[in-house]
Amino acid sequence: MHEPTALLAQIAAQVRPLLTHGDLPQYIPRLAQVKKAQFGMALATLDGREAVAGDADVPFSIQSISKLFALMLALERAGDTLWRRVGKEPSGMAFNELVQVDQERGATRNPFINAGALVVTDVLCSHFAQPELALLQALRSHSSDEAVDIDQAVFRSERDSCHRNAAIAHLLKSYERIDNDVEVVLDTYCRQCALTMSCRQIARNALALAASGDAVAEQGGRGLSAAQRQTVNALMLTCGTYNAAGDFAARIGLPLKSGVGGGIVAVMPGVGALCAWSPGLDAAGNSVAAGRAIELFAQQMGLSVLGSSKQHLT
Numbered sequence: 001m002h003e004p005t006a007l008l009a010q011i012a013a014q015v016r017p018l019l020t021h022g023d024l025p026q027y028i029p030r031l032a033q034v035k036k037a038q039f040g041m042a043l044a045t046l047d048g049r050e051a052v053a054g055d056a057d058v059p060f061s062i063q064s065i066s067k068l069f070a071l072m073l074a075l076e077r078a079g080d081t082l083w084r085r086v087g088k089e090p091s092g093m094a095f096n097e098l099v100q101v102d103q104e105r106g107a108t109r110n111p112f113i114n115a116g117a118l119v120v121t122d123v124l125c126s127h128f129a130q131p132e133l134a135l136l137q138a139l140r141s142h143s144s145d146e147a148v149d150i151d152q153a154v155f156r157s158e159r160d161s162c163h164r165n166a167a168i169a170h171l172l173k174s175y176e177r178i179d180n181d182v183e184v185v186l187d188t189y190c191r192q193c194a195l196t197m198s199c200r201q202i203a204r205n206a207l208a209l210a211a212s213g214d215a216v217a218e219q220g221g222r223g224l225s226a227a228q229r230q231t232v233n234a235l236m237l238t239c240g241t242y243n244a245a246g247d248f249a250a251r252i253g254l255p256l257k258s259g260v261g262g263g264i265v266a267v268m269p270g271v272g273a274l275c276a277w278s279p280g281l282d283a284a285g286n287s288v289a290a291g292r293a294i295e296l297f298a299q300q301m302g303l304s305v306l307g308s309s310k311q312h313l314t
């Protein structure tokens with residue numbers, strides 16, 4: 001039995017030596033200036049409890065965690081027709097891989113690499129007049145917190161230097177995989193990446209994915225079916241941490257989504273959601289300390305969906 005607040009405090013202390021490790025994402029100039037020695041962690045459970053440690057209420061740039069929330073909104077809106085536009089296979093490549101897109105003639109492997117996420121954003125652009133506002137509204141509502149916002153400085157910083165994403169988007173357009181104007185899709189994509197949220201807000205938003213059966217209405221009202229939630233969780237497990245997904249599956253064994261802002265969110269099916277954040281990144285772009293913190297939590301609680309030693313919270 002573990003008392004959640006004490007467990008998170010213990011993990012925060014254990015990862016403290018890692019806060020100097022890793023690098024900041026130099027390709028987004030505004031994020032390269034963030035203070036590295038920060039760490040937060042938040043747990044939200046299906047039975048309505050929350051526990052936090054460290055900087056759990058400090059907003060940070062969610063970056064690719066937005067790919068998860070954009071996917072959830074697109075699935076709610078477009079339903080399973082979305083899967084005609086984007087695949088469900090790991091890419092085995094970096095998140096911003098370009099050559100694979102060309103080799104596969106514009107087919108996108110999954111919604112969590114940039115190419116697939118640009119297609120999901122394109123779907124949102126087709127369904128909403130102001131897609132970033134629709135996303136913002138959904139995130140505020142599921143956080144029960146109006147403070148979720150878009151950091152304009154981060155948006156400008158990435159938009160002015162997103163040459164690689166622009167190349168991917170134009171390549172997709174050349175294969176007729178993007179319906180809307182490329183500049184509009186890039187604007188929307190960079191705005192969604194510039195969303196700022198705290199660990200607590202992110203955990204609350206991911207909670208719906210942990211729900212079992214058809215209990216989704218009570219878990220924040222996300223309009224995803226049990227089968228859709230299972231698909232999203234499977235994609236998080238196999239593709240949520242890019243070319244490190246196999247290693248993370250072995251170490252942690254939970255559906256995860258990371259972002260270069262240093263956040264990682266984990267879904268614990270049947271239990272809840274956990275988000276950890278620390279800005280220093282490893283070579284694949286995943287937070288060193290946040291990854292270790294989630295690993296320690298999963299180990300202590302025996303939570304790996306691939307293991308067999310579940311513990312219980314008191």
Ligand code: GLN
Binds near residue numbers: 063064065158165
């Ligand atoms: N905005 C970043 C990009 O598109 C997101 C990448 C990430 O968080 N892995 O490159």
